[in-house]
Amino acid sequence: MGSFMFVILLLLVVLFMGMPVAFSLGATSVLLTLLYDLPMKILSQSIFTSLEGFVLLSIPLFVLMSQVLLDGRIGDDLFEVMNAWVRHLPGGLAIATILACAFFAAITGSSAATAATIGMVAYPAMLDRGYDKKFTLGLLAAGGTLGILIPPSIPLILYGAITEESVGKLFIAGIIPGLILTAIFVVYSVIKSKNGGFTPMPKASWKERLSITARNIWGIILPILVVGGIYSGAFTPTEAAAVGLVYSLFITLVIYRTIKFKDIPSICMKALGTSCMIAMVIAGAILFGRVMTLLMIPQKLTELIIENNLSPMMFIIAMNFLMIILGMVLETVSIVLLTMPLVTPILMALHIDPIWYAIILTVNMTMALITPPVGMNLYVINGLRKDITMGEIISGVLPFMLLLAFMLVVVMAFPSLSIWLPSVMH
Numbered sequence: 001m002g003s004f005m006f007v008i009l010l011l012l013v014v015l016f017m018g019m020p021v022a023f024s025l026g027a028t029s030v031l032l033t034l035l036y037d038l039p040m041k042i043l044s045q046s047i048f049t050s051l052e053g054f055v056l057l058s059i060p061l062f063v064l065m066s067q068v069l070l071d072g073r074i075g076d077d078l079f080e081v082m083n084a085w086v087r088h089l090p091g092g093l094a095i096a097t098i099l100a101c102a103f104f105a106a107i108t109g110s111s112a113a114t115a116a117t118i119g120m121v122a123y124p125a126m127l128d129r130g131y132d133k134k135f136t137l138g139l140l141a142a143g144g145t146l147g148i149l150i151p152p153s154i155p156l157i158l159y160g161a162i163t164e165e166s167v168g169k170l171f172i173a174g175i176i177p178g179l180i181l182t183a184i185f186v187v188y189s190v191i192k193s194k195n196g197g198f199t200p201m202p203k204a205s206w207k208e209r210l211s212i213t214a215r216n217i218w219g220i221i222l223p224i225l226v227v228g229g230i231y232s233g234a235f236t237p238t239e240a241a242a243v244g245l246v247y248s249l250f251i252t253l254v255i256y257r258t259i260k261f262k263d264i265p266s267i268c269m270k271a272l273g274t275s276c277m278i279a280m281v282i283a284g285a286i287l288f289g290r291v292m293t294l295l296m297i298p299q300k301l302t303e304l305i306i307e308n309n310l311s312p313m314m315f316i317i318a319m320n321f322l323m324i325i326l327g328m329v330l331e332t333v334s335i336v337l338l339t340m341p342l343v344t345p346i347l348m349a350l351h352i353d354p355i356w357y358a359i360i361l362t363v364n365m366t367m368a369l370i371t372p373p374v375g376m377n378l379y380v381i382n383g384l385r386k387d388i389t390m391g392e393i394i395s396g397v398l399p400f401m402l403l404l405a406f407m408l409v410v411v412m413a414f415p416s417l418s419i420w421l422p423s424v425m426h
Helices: 002-016 021-035 041-049 054-071 074-086 092-108 111-128 133-148 154-163 167-173 175-193 206-215 217-232 237-255 261-294 297-307 312-329 332-349 354-368 376-382 390-413 416-423
Strands: none
Touching: 002 021, 021 041, 021 261, 021 332, 041 261, 054 074, 054 092, 054 111, 054 154, 054 237, 054 261, 074 092, 074 111, 074 206, 074 217, 074 237, 092 111, 092 133, 092 175, 092 217, 111 133, 111 376, 133 154, 133 175, 133 354, 133 376, 133 390, 154 167, 154 261, 154 332, 154 354, 167 175, 167 217, 167 237, 167 354, 167 416, 175 354, 175 390, 175 416, 206 217, 217 237, 261 297, 261 332, 297 332, 312 332, 312 354, 312 390, 332 354, 354 390, 354 416, 376 390, 390 416
16 A cells, blocks of 8 residues: 555645645646656546536536526525515524525535525624624525535536436435435524524515515526426436526526626636636546556555455445545545545445435535635635634534534435435436
8 A cells, every 4th residue: 555655645745835736636647647657648638538528517507507696696585585484483584594595505506606695695684683693604604515415516516427426316315415404504593593692573474475485486496497307307417507507597687687798708707717627626636536546546445445344334434534634625626526536446345325425425525615724615704794704704613513513424324315315216
């Protein structure tokens, strides 16, 4: 295992030099190719073939759809709908925030977009009603994590591309765990809010509820269209992304008129930056995985685990600890792409259901999104207002990290939560 340790040490050295993850993976791959006298043609072949998969086309489509909805302020409408239905309950605004996050997550698949969109409208509303500032910040950061568990999910798309699992089944596998996590956040919010410290809101009349819901029905239909289309077999994930994008443009340009045609170029440029970043990480990670395969490292790791009679659950627990450590220094896309080329053959050797493991990994990634110092959602929430400090956000997310750890145990203990729905999928 000397070569494995050398490769990991080399990668860590390059990462800590401050290079972006995509370039760190690429530079490490080039150095290993030279040191081990591997064929140079794998560099160009791996980079050019890494992005040709049809399923990967869904990523820029979902990213663009997310940006259209973000600029079109659809999240404001979703929050308004949820607030009308639950605002009279203990912690009603907190519940509305979580439900709006869940709905927006089911539209965009982006944790950052979810946290930013719902945060902009929910943060001032909750503070005006007397909610604790740290609790509010933690709720918004944690609510955004639902974006990578409830389908569509960019990490699950990448997981499917690497492991060749059905992305449609991976999406569907995230529904039940996503709903359970949403319920856990809601229950915690109610318990926390029963201690008081906020101003209750009057119950909305049925007329007001139905009026607000009808006015915003177009946005509510979108997640049903995307996820329902995938589940029924009407769309592949890539086709669902295209349909969702066209529908998003239609409702923001024609129905709500929250964006204009002149805004589309700037929206596309914003989405292009995110898509290119993800594409470069994909290219670097797949090149790195190709080099690792030529060095026989995945095979050697598999043999080592089998020789030491490591049980499937022991392996999963060990990987969870590794994911928590990686989540402190890397973002979710990099972690999925970096680990799965090594882990995939081990899953096969230990007969671990890859769909179950995908959801375990994704729940782990939800923790990474709010784990300092690199948790993306921490920085998204920090950018909402100038009066927000990183210390307040970190203090606020700590209880939610414990809730996510509990959810991780639940997913590990009950595999059927992840694999039942895909098993009955058409």
